[in-house]
Amino acid sequence: MKPLFKQLPPLLTLTFFEAAARHGSFTRAADELCVTQSAVSKQIKLLEEYLGIEVFYRERRQVVLTDDGQKLFIDVKMVLGQLADSCNQIRSHVYSKNITIVSTVAMANYWLFPRIARFNMEYPDININIYATDDIDEEHCRKSDLGILYGYDKWQTNLTGHYLFRERIYPICAYDMPLTEINTPEDLLNNRIVHFDPLKWRWMNWGDWFSYFGIHYHVPSNSLIFNQVPLAVNAALKGMGITLGWEFMLKEMLENRFIKIAGDFYVETGRADYLVYSTTKPLSASAGIFRDWLLNDAEKDVAQLDAIVNNIDIQAD
Numbered sequence: 001m002k003p004l005f006k007q008l009p010p011l012l013t014l015t016f017f018e019a020a021a022r023h024g025s026f027t028r029a030a031d032e033l034c035v036t037q038s039a040v041s042k043q044i045k046l047l048e049e050y051l052g053i054e055v056f057y058r059e060r061r062q063v064v065l066t067d068d069g070q071k072l073f074i075d076v077k078m079v080l081g082q083l084a085d086s087c088n089q090i091r092s093h094v095y096s097k098n099i100t101i102v103s104t105v106a107m108a109n110y111w112l113f114p115r116i117a118r119f120n121m122e123y124p125d126i127n128i129n130i131y132a133t134d135d136i137d138e139e140h141c142r143k144s145d146l147g148i149l150y151g152y153d154k155w156q157t158n159l160t161g162h163y164l165f166r167e168r169i170y171p172i173c174a175y176d177m178p179l180t181e182i183n184t185p186e187d188l189l190n191n192r193i194v195h196f197d198p199l200k201w202r203w204m205n206w207g208d209w210f211s212y213f214g215i216h217y218h219v220p221s222n223s224l225i226f227n228q229v230p231l232a233v234n235a236a237l238k239g240m241g242i243t244l245g246w247e248f249m250l251k252e253m254l255e256n257r258f259i260k261i262a263g264d265f266y267v268e269t270g271r272a273d274y275l276v277y278s279t280t281k282p283l284s285a286s287a288g289i290f291r292d293w294l295l296n297d298a299e300k301d302v303a304q305l306d307a308i309v310n311n312i313d314i315q316a317d
Contacts, residue, residue, distance in 0.1 A: 009046070009047055009050050009051075012043065013043045013044075013046055013047050013050075014047075014076050014079075014080070015033070015080065016029065016033065016039075016040050016043040016044065016047075017043070017044060017047055017055065017072070017073070017076060018073065018076050018077055018080055019032055019033055019040075020040055020044060020056070020063060021055075021056075021065055021069065021073040021076075022077075024062045024063060024064065025061075025062055025063060026040045026041050026044070026063060044056065051068075051072075053066070053068050054066055054068075054069070055068060055069030055072060056069055097125055097126050097127060097286050098126075098127045098129065098286075099126065099127065099128050099129065099145045099146065099284070099286055099287050099290055100129045100130075100131055100144045100145050100146075101128060101129070101130055101131070101144060101145060101146040101147060101148070101290075102130075102131040102132075102133065102136055102140045102141055102144045102146075102147040102148070103130065103131075103132055103136065103147065103148040104132065104133070104134050104136055104148075104150075105132045105133070105134055105228060105229075105230060106203075106228075106229040106230055106246070106249060107132075107148050107248070107273070108130050108132035109132070109230050109249075110230070110233075110246075110248065110249030111248045111249060112130060112148070113130065114252065115294065115297055116128045116130070118297075119290060119293055119294075122293070123286075123289065123290075123293075126286045126289065126290065128290065131144060134228075136149070138155055138156060138157045138159060138276075139157070141159060141276050141277070141278075142157055142158070142159060142277075142278045143278075144277075145277065145283065145284065145287045146275060146276070146277050146287060146290070146291065147275075147276045147277065148164065148273055148274070148275055148276070149161070149273070149274055149276050150167065150271060150272070150273050150274075151271055151272075151274070152270075152271060152272075153272070153274055155276070158278060158279040158280050159276045159277065159278060159279060160276065160277055160278075160279050161274035161275070161276045162274060162275045162276075162291070162295055163272055163274055164248075164272065164273045164274060164275055164294075164295070164298045165247070165248055165272060165273055165298055165301070165302055166247070166268060166271075166272050166302075167246065167247075167268065167269045167270075167271045167272055167273070168246070168247040168266050168267070168268045168269075169204055169209060169244050169245070169246055169247070169266060169267045169268075169269075170244070170245050170247065170250065170261045170262075170266045171185075171188055171209075171242050171243075171244060171245075171261065171262040171263055171265075171266075172233075172236055172242065172243060172244070172245035172250065172253075172259045172260070172261055172262060173191075173236050173239075173241065173242040173243070173259065173260060173262050174236060174237055174238065174239040174258070174259060174260075175257045175258055175259055175260045176239070177239050177241075177242075177260075179191055179242075179262055182262055182263040183263075184213075184263075184265075185210065185213040185215060185263065185265055186210075186213075186215055187263070188242060188262060188263060189217075191241065191242050191262070192224075192240065192241035192242065193206060193223065193224075193241055193242055193243070194224045194226070194232050194235045194236055194240055194241040194242065194243035195219055195223050195224060195225045195226070195232070195243075196225065196226045196227060196228065196229055196231070196232040196243070196244075197225050197226075197227055203229055204244065204267070204269070205244075206219065206244065207219070209244055209267050212267045213265070224240060224241060229246075232244070233245060233249070236259065237253075237258055237259065242262050245259070245261075247266075247305060248273065250305070251301065251304065251305050275291060275294060275295065275298075277291070
């Protein structure tokens with residue numbers, strides 16, 4: 001079977017035909033297309049030779065479609081209209097001022113939202129829409145302008161990924177919560193523990209965390225258990241116990257002394273969070289601006305957070 005483009009007249013020829021048929025004149029079609037009347041006439045002649053029939057009756061001051069020409073005109077007008085719509089949709093995406101970014105609920109709440117607030121102060125004409133879901137997967141990210149995914153930067157679909165930050169998990173509690181002496185991870189068990197049991201997104205739980213230190217842990221039957229990380233963190237902020245806190249969500253709470261890290265240990269998994277987007281469609285100009293801004297902000301944030309965790313003062317830029 002021949003390729004489709006070899007079964008059709010050139011698009012340029014069909015464009016000249018559509019203009020001539022719409023105007024009923026080679027001269028007016030030429031004026032619209034910014035070419036000579038003879039150029040239009042030549043293209044129509046090529047089309048008729050290709051089809052083996054006449055598409056116009058040539059009269060003294062106008063051209064009139066034949067029956068075959070009329071049928072062709074209806075189809076060509078529809079196809080060119082569809083092409084124009086498709087091009088306009090692509091252009092509207094490329095130049096759109098609206099951006100959608102998808103992430104987990106915790107990522108949106110603790111890391112992404114504060115940055116979008118700062119970004120909007122610098123770029124007030126670009127609108128960032130967050131779609132937060134713990135059902136997040138590669139398909140969600142591919143269909144959005146941008147997404148934030150957790151893993152090893154090895155994706156099953158066509159995604160471009162940019163490193164944002166490592167995964168490091170600390171035990172945290174309210175800043176003024178009294179604790180027993182904590183010298184080892186096991187000493188945490190002498191205090192009230194706040195658990196979570198995520199139903200969708202697979203977060204590390206206390207059993208996973210303790211296993212990194214060789215501790216076999218079962219959740220007691222009378223434990224506080226929440227199905228969302230933000231709920232467990234809020235419980236910790238209220239002084240209800242120690243929970244797990246991901247490094248990306250801790251900066252402001254540590255700076256404001258809402259929380260403290262319970263003990264001098266953490267788990268670093270080797271995984272990381274990545275800013276991702278489809279490799280098969282171009283980023284809009286606005287999405288490109290936000291991507292570059294976010295990557296730069298994330299890079300600065302890592303150094304600042306290290307200093308806060310280690311009680312080192314950072315001078316403002």
